[in-house]
Amino acid sequence: MTTLVLLTITGLGLAALYFLVASGLSLIFGLMDVLNFAHGAFLTIGAYGTWWAAGNLPGAGESGWGFVLAVVFGVAVGTLVAALIELLLIRPLYQRHIEQVLVTVGLSLALVALVRAVWGADPRPFPRPGWARGTTSILGANVPNDRFLLIVSAVVVLVAVLAFLRFTRVGLIIRAGVENRTMVTALGIDVRKAFTLVFAIGGAFAALAGALGGIYLGSISPGQGTSLLIFAFIVVVIGGMSSITGTAAAAVLVGLVQQFANYYAASGVGDLSVVLLLAVVLLARPSGLRARLA
Amino acid sequence: MTDAPLLRLSDVHVRLTGSHILQGVDLSVRRGGVTALLGRNGAGKTTTVKAVLGLVPCTGTIEFAGASGRIERIDGRRTHEIVRRGIGYAPEDREVFAGLTVAENLALAERRNSAHHHDRVFELFPELKQRSRQLAGTLSGGQQQMVAIARLLLNDNQLLLIDEPTKGLAPLLVAEVADVLARAAEEVTILLVEQNLTVVQRMAQDAVVVDQGRVAWSGPAGDLLADADRTRELLGVATSGGGGRL
Ligand SMILES: Nc1ncnc2c1ncn2[C@@H]1O[C@H](COP(=O)(O)OP(=O)(O)OP(=O)(O)O)[C@@H](O)[C@H]1O
Numbered sequence: 308m309t310t311l312v313l314l315t316i317t318g319l320g321l322a323a324l325y326f327l328v329a330s331g332l333s334l335i336f337g338l339m340d341v342l343n344f345a346h347g348a349f350l351t352i353g354a355y356g357t358w359w360a361a362g363n364l365p366g367a368g369e370s371g372w373g374f375v376l377a378v379v380f381g382v383a384v385g386t387l388v389a390a391l392i393e394l395l396l397i398r399p400l401y402q403r404h405i406e407q408v409l410v411t412v413g414l415s416l417a418l419v420a421l422v423r424a425v426w427g428a429d430p431r432p433f434p435r436p437g438w439a440r441g442t443t444s445i446l447g448a449n450v451p452n453d454r455f456l457l458i459v460s461a462v463v464v465l466v467a468v469l470a471f472l473r474f475t476r477v478g479l480i481i482r483a484g485v486e487n488r489t490m491v492t493a494l495g496i497d498v499r500k501a502f503t504l505v506f507a508i509g510g511a512f513a514a515l516a517g518a519l520g521g522i523y524l525g526s527i528s529p530g531q532g533t534s535l536l537i538f539a540f541i542v543v544v545i546g547g548m549s550s551i552t553g554t555a556a557a558a559v560l561v562g563l564v565q566q567f568a569n570y571y572a573a574s575g576v577g578d579l580s581v582v583l584l585l586a587v588v589l590l591a592r593p594s595g596l597r598a599r600l601a
Numbered sequence: 602m603t604d605a606p607l608l609r610l611s612d613v614h615v616r617l618t619g620s621h622i623l624q625g626v627d628l629s630v631r632r633g634g635v636t637a638l639l640g641r642n643g644a645g646k647t648t649t650v651k652a653v654l655g656l657v658p659c660t661g662t663i664e665f666a667g668a669s670g671r672i673e674r675i676d677g678r679r680t681h682e683i684v685r686r687g688i689g690y691a692p693e694d695r696e697v698f699a700g701l702t703v704a705e706n707l708a709l710a711e712r713r714n715s716a717h718h719h720d721r722v723f724e725l726f727p728e729l730k731q732r733s734r735q736l737a738g739t740l741s742g743g744q745q746q747m748v749a750i751a752r753l754l755l756n757d758n759q760l761l762l763i764d765e766p767t768k769g770l771a772p773l774l775v776a777e778v779a780d781v782l783a784r785a786a787e788e789v790t791i792l793l794v795e796q797n798l799t800v801v802q803r804m805a806q807d808a809v810v811v812d813q814g815r816v817a818w819s820g821p822a823g824d825l826l827a828d829a830d831r832t833r834e835l836l837g838v839a840t841s842g843g844g845g846r847l
């Protein structure tokens with residue numbers, strides 16, 4: 308029973324990371340038809356931004372509000388980089404999907420190489436605030452607190468995104484744009500503003516995932532974002548490509564399957580079973596779990 | 602009314618995926634009333650409308666006199682900028698947002714530089730008010746067309762570009778749509794793509810016929826419809842018997 312609880316909550320923690328990365332990917336793909344391979348780099352930037360701020364930014368630190376400030380800094384840098392990339396590199400290639408994919412692949416390699424050049428390829432220990440290092444007893448299992456931090460963050464982000472899409476005008480424009488971008492412009496709306504915004508939001512979530520992933524793993528390395536990105540893409544596909552609730556459900560599914568398979572079969576089987584899960588879902592429901600946004 | 606046109610296309614060419622679709626279209630739409638844009642299937646009517654909106658790349662000159670009355674080039678500008686000068690567009694396939702409610706479809710259409718006439722729209726289409734929370738994708742074809750027309754009438758426009766509004770509608774609904782558009786035409790200029798010659802006869806003062814990407818005829822709509830031989834030659838139909846659908 309304790310193993311079951313621990314595996315479930317850890318699986319949900321992992322799902323939270325996947326969701327944070329995949330939700331941005333799915334919004335970007337849904338609205339702009341861009342497969343953003345640079346998304347993993349936003350995660351790396353968020354992680355290193357937080358780590359750097361915790362050690363160097365005045366007022367920031369490794370625990371308490373200082374750490375919160377460090378995370379805010381990391382997320383802000385990730386958001387800014389994402390917005391700039393959309394404005395400077397994606398926008399000029401509007402509607403040229405192959406070129407856009409090539410640019411994002413190139414960027415992901417370049418940004419990771421940049422981080423490696425500045426801070427080295429070795430993992431760096433990531434600050435873990437006191438509370439996150441503790442455990443909470445649930446049904447006899449000692450669950451590390453950082454799992455709850457991940458889960459609560461992802462749930463807050465999910466609720467916030469859904470409310471944003473449902474109740475704001477920009478959210479309305481995004482939902483409509485996912486369906487029919489051309490008609491949105493024909494109503495007199497500059498849909499490209501929504502593109503930049505969606506990129507920035509995606510960058511913010513990925514950067515947050517970077518910081519939270521640092522806490523979860525205890526260390527960060529330049530390639531972390533890229534390896535997480537693969538699973539995030541699988542989550543997006545299973546979730547139905549442009550649906551936020553579908554992405555959330557798919558993230559939970561993938562996180563749990565991976566954890567349980569790794570524990571009960573053998574380490575490494577988890578990754579394989581995720582790919583199997585992808586195949587099964589695509590065969591049973593070619594359009595993914597949910598085909599609509601929000 | 603001055604004689605200066607509201608919209609003027611000069612030598613407009615459109616090439617898409619290698620084919621030369623519009624091959625030098627020249628036409629003008631005068632302010633006030635309805636100009637019908639006619640032609641056989643595949644003649645280039647929809648492409649002409651899309652060229653005006655900047656939805657397809659084109660060469661040549663397209664000029665439009667906005668609310669200011671001064672005629673200005675709009676070709677090469679981005680679609681949302683063109684539309685904000687006061688052009689409403691109802692596409693051939695309606696293109697309402699299926700995943701949004703009727704109310705959301707209308708809210709999305711509220712243009713920021715215009716007043717929004719929800720009252721006028723609901724007066725014309727009371728049904729839309731009752732169905733405001735229904736997803737537009739679950740509406741019937743006729744109801745979807747109402748949403749598409751409501752989007753046009755919600756804002757203050759100088760020109761409406763309406764592509765086959767009666768396509769696929771039952772006769773009763775065709776008459777209703779024609780009524781609504783005739784009322785709208787009292788206040789705003791309409792460029793109407795229409796295959797139903799009865800509707801054309803009732804609404805249009807002017808007509809432009811395109812054939813194979815060029816303007817083959819233009820003049821008073823009455824002259825065209827009165828000349829059965831010419832109508833048959835240009836549109837491939839006979840007008841006797843009241844002019845049915847093509
Ligand atoms: N994107 C495109 N690529 C290639 N050819 C196209 C494209 N869009 C339209 N065409 C072609 O251009 C021609 C004119 O099309 P258009 O839609 O303007 O005709 P239309 O007069 O509106 O016809 P209909 O009465 O059937 O609606 C057609 O032969 C069509 O096949």
Ligand SMILES: [Mg+2]
Pocket residue numbers: 646647648693764
């Ligand atoms: Mg057409």
